[in-house]
Amino acid sequence: MSYLTESFMQLLGRAPRKPKPEEYTPEVKQIHFYKRGEKVDLEAIRAEHMGHKSHKWRNRRWATLISVNLLFLVSYYFDVQLLEGALTGSRFIGFHMADLNSALQVMLAYKHVVLNLLIGTVTIFVLWFLLGGRTFCSWVCPYHFVAELAEKIHLKLVERKLIRNHEFHRGVRTVFYVVFAVLALVTGYTVFETVSPTGILSRAVIYGATLALGWVAFLLLFEIFFSQRAWCRYVCPIGMTYGVVGLLSPLRVVYNVEACKHEGECRKVCEVPHVLEPVIKGRATDVTVPIGADCTRCGLCIDACPTSSLRYEIRGLNKVL
């Protein structure tokens, strides 16, 4: 239960807290005890792990993301009716699917719910509940993809000390969530859709370039020169929605403390590093710790980890696999 509360509070924007002594299991206490006694030469470990480079999950993810978005285009272009519509609302071989946040905005603004929309919403809810919630962000959202590329430029500039990253308070995403919901309800317009780079990009991929891409370009420049991954980290209510959907999801990333050398490579590549707080030395409250709901299941940390301390897990299926 406390894992769930902590996971939810982090989603809302609370900084991860240090666990209290009574929260640690005896097993992990022992591991922490031994690790404290060990002499650690972090430089040597880093040097030893220098050669570790894997892009397995990133490549699979990019392939999936590109395929899904291209499937929309191909389906329309060749009129094969496989995946019709855009990411905000679609039909997969005839089955309705509706992006949860877009559907919510429409329901609040229009104040009627058509059965098809409800069916689409439930379908998508079940789908992303099973697949991990924010999995949508890193495995499907086209903005996530371009933002990932922009992030590489940002990090290069930071490394050369040409710019520095400006962080915001993560709680502002919760504020955005509430503000956009209230705006939809009060004004009767789906205000968020006007600026949603996910919708804009998805439509542009399918129906052709628009001026709205200028806004997406502005966001990317903002992220390159001012604040790393700002939209996904601090603004996007879509990510927030899927985060909540993924709170109890069976698919998640888990951390095992035993072999971990605590170099922190995983935290460097993570879009939402606060979820990786348990990998800090002495923070894991159990031998294996599930990563919180704000995690996008992108797998960059799994790729980055030289000791295989992070991996995907499907709860309940592990014994089978």
Added chain:
Amino acid sequence: MSDDKPDNADMPGSVVAKQVPPVVNRRKQQQRRQFLRTLMLAAGVVGVSSMGFIPVARSWNPRLRPPGALDEAELLAACIKCGQCVQVCPVKAIKLADIMDGFGVGVPYVDAREQSCDFSCDGLQCILACPTGALSHKLNYPSEVRMGFARLDRPDLCLAKKGEGFKGKIRGPEFDGMFRYNEIDRWKPQRIRDQEFDLEICDLCVRHCPIEIRIAQCEAGEPPSGDINQCPPRHAIELRPVDEGDGIRRMRPEVLDGCVGCGACEMVCPTSPASIVVDIESMVKRV
């Protein structure tokens, strides 16, 4: 905060007096900066998205909406901006609005002059495709649609009004517009530019009116899809003789209350600009 104490404790030591003044706790300062930054981000994003209201409130881009569209404000609320209606239209009449439409971004519209709706799907496919009811599922037949209302905007240009005929291709060899000519292919809309006309007096608007075409089919005992419900109850347009006392045989297209505002007449009108145009339903004052 406990971090303050060491700084304050150093205060009396005047040797380092120059470095002492910044007693402000750095962490606190950073937090304050972050807070202000966050406030600006919130104001910025909410501000930019709210700007989408301007084009809507000022009606910058009055749009002809697809069949079955709810009233403008409701349409913008109910539409999920997915474009499924775009994908099913056999003549590609539906387009999605861009960011200059503000809150209307991604909402479907029809540019009738470029490509009007011609109901060649018969079944109102766009309405069936709509997942949110923004295109109202209450409509079943083309004659129930009311996108707008046609009006003879430039009687001085109208060929029929001038007593002139029409010969050749409608709107030239470059025009991409499509129309379903039943007698050519019931299932496949044709390029309008591939059709040749030779009319004694121009009646292109009337002969391309999907409602009039349906009425003619019904009168011939062949209602569309064999369904008599497809038969429109009222006429939409007809040519009426006009006598200007100069002996020239003139006709004038008269729009009747069966007009659904699909815009086919506007698309095929050979004058430039179009003599007949569709007034958008939301802009028409209802009696």
